[in-house]
């Protein structure tokens with residue numbers, strides 16, 4: 001063991017293993033048509049060369065109007081549950097999801113923010129450092145789609161020097177007929193292309209497209225993070241541990257699962 005480092009071997013659950021780059025939702029809604037990971041990333045994964053020693057984390061921030069279904073979407077993926085009763089998110093919550101992608105461990109830190117206006121300034125304090133921004137709207141409530149531009153603008157303001165991956169996600173697909181869904185999707189895809197976002201329609205209630213969306217997002221975030229790391233470490237590379245090994249700095253603050261920020265601090 002390296003001095004000052006603690007090695008923890010925790011297996012990634014079998015349903016979080018991604019071996020190939022997952023496909024887009026539809027070709028019209030997609031920005032990246034490649035069928036496989038970038039050649040440099042595949043090479044690095046095969047040789048298991050990264051600098052991070054396997055502690056590879058992407059921060060995902062989920063934003064959108066109140067009641068659009070952000071929390072339900074995250075809970076469907078992370079816990080495979082659906083709650084029909086509305087419980088507003090107070091400030092922010094977060095979930096940690098660990099994956100093995102192309103044989104390399106990768107973690108998503110998923111920040112679920114409150115849509116209610118009174119919590120906006122608490123939530124926006126957590127936008128900084130996002131590698132992925134997920135802008136969510138309700139397919140059955142068209143004005144929530146119009147508001148996504150503002151949500152994205154606010155999230156990007158806190159990430160000016162980076163280029164986060166952007167997704168636009170329409171929820172509650174189960175509430176719409178196929179014809180209604182198609183009409184709203186056409187509008188959403190137009191807005192997504194203005195935002196330079198990839199578009200997905202999902203239902204947290206039925207689970208439709210939820211895993212597919214999170215796998216695609218995790219894989220693209222992983223690829224970006226690997227490319228960034230390869231660029232930064234072209235001279236000094238270190239061999240990472242075997243897959244499923246996470247190396248944690250003892251001095252680093254350990255992330256806790258599901259933490260709720262205290263409301264009432266600061267400006268709101």
Ligand SMILES: Nc1nc2c(ncn2[C@@H]2O[C@H](COP(=O)(O)OP(=O)(O)OP(=O)(O)O)[C@@H](O)[C@H]2O)c(=O)[nH]1
Pocket residue numbers: 064065066067068069070071072073083084085086087088089090113114115116171172173174175202203204205206
């Ligand atoms: N039919 C249906 N209802 C959904 C779906 N997703 C969420 N809902 C319902 O929509 C309501 C709001 O869901 P939440 O996930 O709490 O909404 P939110 O965006 O997190 O809201 P805030 O935390 O206030 O920002 C709840 O009553 C859910 O049961 C879905 O896919 N289908």
Ligand SMILES: [Mg+2]
Pocket residue numbers: 070071072087088089112113114115
């Ligand atoms: Mg919520």
